Structure formats: C-alpha cells, structure tokens
Amino acid sequence: MRVRDKKDIKRPRRALPLRKRFCRFCADKNRTIDYKDIKTLESFIKDRGKVVSSRLSGNCARHQRKVAEMVKKARFLSLLPYVRY
Numbered sequence: 001m002r003v004r005d006k007k008d009i010k011r012p013r014r015a016l017p018l019r020k021r022f023c024r025f026c027a028d029k030n031r032t033i034d035y036k037d038i039k040t041l042e043s044f045i046k047d048r049g050k051v052v053s054s055r056l057s058g059n060c061a062r063h064q065r066k067v068a069e070m071v072k073k074a075r076f077l078s079l080l081p082y083v084r085y
C-alpha cells in the first residue's frame, strides 16, 4: 500500500540509543593519548581498523584530532593495522 510505503521512508533511523557522551580525555586530565598506548588506541578503532568517529567515541574535536593523529603514527610503526580482514 502506498501510505505504508511512505511511513516506512519517514521512519526515523535511530540504530544506537542516545547516551550522554563526554570526552574521556577532558574528563580525566591525567589521561593522555600516546602512540605507544595501544590499548587505549585500540578502543578508538573499529574491528576493520578504521578510526571511530567522534560521534561514536564522544571525544571533543581537539582530542579526536589527537587520537586520529596517534592512530596514524601507530599504524606507521606497525603497532596498529591499517586494515584488518
């Protein structure tokens, strides 16, 4: 039916539940981002090896930039993969 089709299109897509997010590096000043800290960096890359977006990670712009930079640095040193299959 036509009406139902329209309804399906207009349905809001909210795959993930909204959570109150905060930048964990701003919240904890002692927490630093380092290219040698693989454990922390791993939590910011997806299982395919991509950097998790700030929308998902909750990082502020400044720290998200830092994370991306450190991931790239770690990749260059073969500490993290560029891509995982």
Ligand SMILES: [Zn+2]
Residues within 6 Å of the ligand: 023, 024, 025, 026, 027, 059, 060, 061, 062, 063
């Ligand atoms: Zn921050």
